[in-house]
Amino acid sequence: MYGQPALPPDFVSLPYANPDAPKGGRLTLGESGGFDSLNPFIVKGQAPGQLTALTVETLMGRSVDEPFTLYGLLAESVETDEARSFVEFTLRPEARFSDGSPVTVEDVLWSFETLGTLGSPRYQGAWKKIAKAEATGARKVRFTFNVQDRELPLILGLRPVLKKAQWQGKAFDEASLDAPIGSGPYVVSEALPGQSITYARNPDWWGKDLPFNRGLHNLDEIRIEYFGTAATVFEAFRAGELTLWRETNPAKWQVNFAYPAVSEGKVKLAELAHQRPSGIEGFAMNTRNPLFADWRVREALILAFNFELVNANLNAGAVPRIASYFSNSPLSGEVAGPATGKVLELLQPFAADLPPGTLEGYALPVSDGSEANRKNLRQAVALLEEAGWHVVEGQLVDATGAPFAFEILLQNGADDMIATANIYVEALKRLGITARVQTVDAAMYKERVNDFSFDMTHLVRALSLSPGNEQKLYWGAEQASQPGSRNLPGIQSAAVDAMIDQMLATTDPETFRAATMALDRVLTAGRYVVPIWYADRDRIAHDARLHYPDHLPLYGFYPGFNPETFWIEE
CATH class of the missing domain: 3.40.190.10 (Periplasmic binding protein-like II)
Structure with a gap:
């Protein structure tokens, strides 16, 4: 896209691959769902x-x-x-x-x-x-x-x-x-819906000798086993039925791996830093629902989310909060401070319609960590009153007396998100808001999300260091009403669309960076998502027979490296 490729025309292999890796072995992974x-x-x-x-x-x-x-x-x-x-x-x-x-x-x-x-x-x-x-x-x-x-x-x-x-x-x-029928390194050898799928390496794969592929796709077989919950997947890993486990919860990382296979060296643990953006993860508000159309309501719901309490209870306080969509990267819009320079220049034509904080600076609320969260809830009450909501007999209602009530749609087996949502529901009660957690199976979840049949749901978007057209899929106005769209919040913003267009049109890396930073500010100050946390490192437990190269790429333990570079060796 910019500059020159890092590798010369006669490169031997990708820098993070082991061209001498042996072939063979099986990788067995587990997932919740089906x-x-x-x-x-x-x-x-x-x-x-x-x-x-x-x-x-x-x-x-x-x-x-x-x-x-x-x-x-x-x-x-x-x-x-x-x-x-x-x-x-x-x-x-x-x-x-x-x-x-x-x-x-x-x-x-x-x-x-x-x-x-x-x-x-x-x-x-x-x-x-x-x-x-x-x-x-x-x-x-x-x-x-x-x-x-x-x-x-x-x-x-x-x-x-x-x-x-x-x-x-x-x-x-x-x-x-x-x-x-594809041309890739593997073929589906067995598929049992709801149970497992197995991929077998094609011994006649045409591309095995290309420099780009040298040292990749070493495993003879990759098998995915499906379970009802994430907890069951972990127990299968502990029992030796699975080869690898990625732990996303730092508290569990500290306590769940004191078992014989680890102390005996049969299971290895690794913490691997990366340089990829935080992306966004949290509870997306469906702005197609008039309940969430007002930015003041969305800000009140963000104020009610007691991140410090949730982080302490679920993560031992060990993970950072997502501050913006491109946190942990040079593309971050530094949204807490005022917009300056080229970023300000790009946003200025849209100033009249930008959400408060886009230009001036916007920071997520911080609580004192107590369950009461009084300061933030007082601010939330004031915003809700400005937006036309008031409390009657302990219930938040609008001018017609209709209650403020909504559903948080989650997928079965998403244990950490369900626990997070349950804490959030209790906090919302303090505002007189009735929220209910609804869990459904994977098929029903996809159907409802595709039809935008939800009030609030779990959103996770992994963002790259080379953002582009996919941003239109995630946040573009044209996608807001398209069934199956990935624009779950239903964002319709002329500034968002213009910043993405600028990212795609420019030939100047600095203008590209400024447009991305400006996009980051508009999305963050738009308050479309109640952000949770991100992992600034990958926490990996794996069978000691599984190996991967020492050289970690820019994106870390990520698709393209995992499982492409793996090999099995006693």
Whole structure:
């Protein structure tokens, strides 16, 4: 996107891969929930999260040690002009699907159009920006754009390439238990909905000798076991049934690993720092519901969330709070202070419509840690009264007498979030607000979230050091009313859209950074989410036979490194 790739044309392997890693062994992971479809490209159904990454490839591959660089994968070369008005990919002649058939230009064209018209909303935005898609040679495919968007060549480079012939006579936009035929390192060898899915390494994988892949995809088998709750997954790990566990709770990290397998060296523990942004995680308020339309109400609900008490009870006070969407990174908008310089210049045209604190500075409330949280609740009461709410006989009501009541929708098995929500519900009672936690299974949860049939729900968005078009999927106004959209809060802000457009149009890294920082300020001061915490390090417990390289990439223990670089060795 900017500058030059870090690796030379003749690189041997990615810097975080071990090119001498042995092949073989099985990795067994556990998850709470389940799946009912093997089509991860559409809104319908719940597909396994690893399916695409393990079995399907893209034209280019991401290095997780660089924020803005892609390298050739299915494509042996890529061409574009200075304005990036088009991109042309040349396919590798040796690229093959898992059934041995060649990956063709026709497969690429069909995949991109089908994903862009029938696939999940995350694919549709880029397709609308393509004026012309055409074959320009036996192995060449060109896409000409109808808008200025410098990220488009990279986005198309990361689109899944599927086998057209597999889908002939089938409805692409319907859930199915037929695994997609991809060109990736693994194939689905067994899929038992609600129980497990197993991926077997393809010994005839066409791409195993590419420098980009050298030292990656070493495991013969990757198996995912599904359980009812996260607690059950952990017990399966303790019992030796699973290979790896990622602990997100620092309090549990301190007390749950004093058992024989650890002291005997059969299980290893590691704390691994990273440089990725905090992203945002917390309780998203659905602003499509008039209850949450007023920023004063949203601020009151944030004031009522006693982070210090929750953090002490659930995390031993050991994790930092998310201060903004790009915390823990150089892209942070430093939202607590006033906007200055280029950031202020970009935001100034929208000043009249920006939420209070965007320009002046906005900081999340801090409590004294006591259950009473009196200072913050007094501020919340004042804001609610300004917004037309008052207490009658212990219940918060509006001018018509309608009570302030809502539901917090969560997924079964999300133990930490359920515990957090329960503490929050008790705090809300002090304001006269009736909140109820509703838990549902994975399929129902996805259906309700896709239809925006919730008042408040758990939101987690992992953000990268190279933000771009995906920000429109997360926060863009066009996505606010699109079923299946990832804009769960229903954000509709001209400033948000303009900052994202600026990020995509500029050729100047400093302008890009300023636009991202400005976006961070608008989102944070918009008060769309009750933020919780983030992990500034990855806490990993694993079978001692599992190994990974010493060199951690910029993103840390993250997809692209985990499980791609793993190997098993006694």
